[in-house]
Amino acid sequence: MPLVVLVVEDDAIVRMDTASMIIEAGFEAIEATSADEAIVILEARSDINVVFTDIEMPGSMNGLKLAFAVRDRWPPVVIIIASGRIRPEPDQMPTDVTFLRKPYSEAAVLAAVREAA
DSSP: OOOEEEEEOSSHHHHHHHHHHHHHTTOEEEEESSHHHHHHHHHHOSOOOEEEEESOOSSSOOHHHHHHHHHHHOTTSEEEEEESSOOOOGGGSOSSEEEEESSOOHHHHHHHHHHHO
């Protein structure tokens, strides 16, 4: 059963590049353009192992709020948060979250995803 990663990113190029990295490493990637869309996908699919989310996105919640919602509703899901501008303090994120600074490397993305495997 391959690891399934939900990539939540409003920038289409960044989202597609990140999903490609994940797919090329042998994992499955699903893409969402907002936290709202991510919640809909999570409600519909029980096979998602990792949520990889940007912080700054349009919609009713940003990536940090999404991370707390995921931790609350889907506790086993691994959460990876990325941002180029915001550097949240540990108490601003759920516990057991990996934070990646943008621009992130393929090695950093895959290392974070492989921790969930």
